[in-house]
Amino acid sequence: MNYDGKIEPGHASGEHDAFAAGNPLDGDAAQDRGMRRVIVLVVVAALLLAAALWFVLHKGGADDAAAGGNAQVPVVSVVVPGRSSVAGEITATGSLAARRPMPVGSVGEGGEVREVRVDAGDWVEQGQVLAVIDRSVQTQAAASQAAQVEVAAADARIAQSNLDRGLKLVDRGFISKADIDQLTATRDAAVARVGVARASLGQLRAQNARLNIVAPASGLVLERSVELGQVVGGGTGVLFRLAKGGEMELLALLSEDELAKLSVGTEAKITPVGSGKTFIGQVWQVSPTIDATTRQGTARIALKFDPALRPGGFASAVIESGTVVAPMLPESAIQNDAKGSFVYVVDKDDRVHRRAVKTGLVTANGITITSGLAGDEKIVVRAGGFLNDGDKVKTRAAAPAAK
Known part of the structure; x- marks a missing residue:
């Protein structure tokens, strides 16, 4: 059998045209390669995203762990x-008062007030008249008693003259010794009546002098409770109140522990409320008792007179209490x-x-x-x-x- 043959010209031309148009297998390969590239890019992107997510999550966890550790260990x-060496100071508060208040009232039988010579805030000297009381009746009584003294003195002179004459006659036998004794007794009685009359006059004059209200000592007038025309007597009460020598004090309230650190003579700085001035005082008395309710005692701090120190006012105190290390x-x-x-x-x-x-x-x-x-x-x-x-x-x- 002869397998050789002629190739159809037309057939050969068709195949040539097909190859010229392109091989279908080569197109599929190119498409596959594109798909692979897309897949690779997707995978790479996914890996990058996963890496980024892992980093963020682990960083946040580390921060949380650090924060948690810090929260557990403050x-x-x-x-x-x-x-340190500390100059001991005790701070306290209290009220100002007169260190030695002196109430002054009527010590005589009293009467109508005719004159008031001082007022609160005035400085007075010992023996100075604070108020004058009417003494018209008492003056007449004293004058009457003075006259009685003169009468008694005249009777005493007559009795003495009679006694002198009798002593001259007794030697001549004209009067007896008994008469002399009688004349002597009469003279002695007259002299005694003179003494009684003078004592009564002195009493009346002393009473009259006590009618006026006077200052028992030098100091500052704190209160005045009497007015012109007022009738006063022994039971009237306090008419004036003085601060002896003008001295003031601060009644500082302190606890038991603070009082135990103080002694008489300790220096203190006092500042009254509303005043920019500071006054230097000294503790002159530490309370021997403690209030059972407040558990506090009082330290009394003496202050010299100053117009800025007003009794009843409030003040603060800084008291020295030694050095502490x-x-x-x-x-x-x-x-x-x-x-x-x-x-x-x-x-x-x-x-x-x-x-x-x-x-x-x-x-x-x-x-x-x-x-x-x-x-x-x-x-x-x-x-x-x-x-x-x-x-x-x-x-x-x-x-x-x-x-």
């Missing part, structure tokens, strides 16, 4: 107080509860421990600690109210207090 400010802490470091005052001390492992303390002087720079601290401890200055014994903390030095 940061507190601490201070090492050391020991002790640790000093700001008020924020000291906590209080039913068991008393305490602070938080940070140990070497940065854990806080409660320690009971006793407070002392309160100053502008802080509060002294009289017992419970040596001064070389780390003390929590702030946030102590949020801590518990044994808590772990992070410490940082507290900023120095502004002065």
Whole structure:
């Protein structure tokens, strides 16, 4: 069999045209390659997105962990107080009063007030007349008694003359010894009546002198309770009130502990309310008793006279109470509860421990600690109210207090 043959010209031309138009297999391959590229790009994008998400999630978790760790270990400010020399001062308040008030009233039989010579706020001298009482009746009575003295004196002179004549006659025998005795007794009685009359006159004059109201000592007139025309007597009451020597005092109220630190002669600075002036005084008496209700006593601080010191006014006092060497802490470091005052001390492992303390002087720079601290401890200055014994903390030095 002959397999050779002629190739149809037309057939050959058709195949040539088909190849010229493009191979279908090559088109599919190109399409596959495009798809693969798209898939690769999608996978790469997915990986990048996953990496980014992982980074964000892990970073947020680390931040949360850090935040959680910081929340569990609080940061507190601490201070090492050391020991300071503090000039002891006690601050107190109280009322001003006359140190030696003197009530003055009518000491005589009294009468109508004819003249008032002083008023509240005046300075008077000892023996000065404060008010004049009507004495017209008493003056007449004294004049009458003066006349009685003259009558008695005249009777005494007559009796003495009779006795003298009798003594001359008794030697001649004209009168007896008994008559002389009678004349002597008459003379003695007349002389005695003169003494009685003079004593009565002196009494009346003394009573008249006591009618006027006078100052028993030099001082400042604090009150006047009498007016012109008023009838006064022994039971009228206080007509004037004086401050002896003008001296004032502050009745400072203090606690038992504060009173125990004071002694007579301690210096104090007094500032009356509404006055910019400060007066220097001295404690002259410390109350020997304590009020059972308020648990307070009184320190009496003597002050010299000054018009700015008004009895009944209110004033503050700063009293010296010696020098104290002790640790000093700001008020924020000291906590209080039913068991008393305490602070938080940070140990070497940065854990806080409660320690009971006793407070002392309160100053502008802080509060002294009289017992419970040596001064070389780390003390929590702030946030102590949020801590518990044994808590772990992070410490940082507290900023120095502004002065």
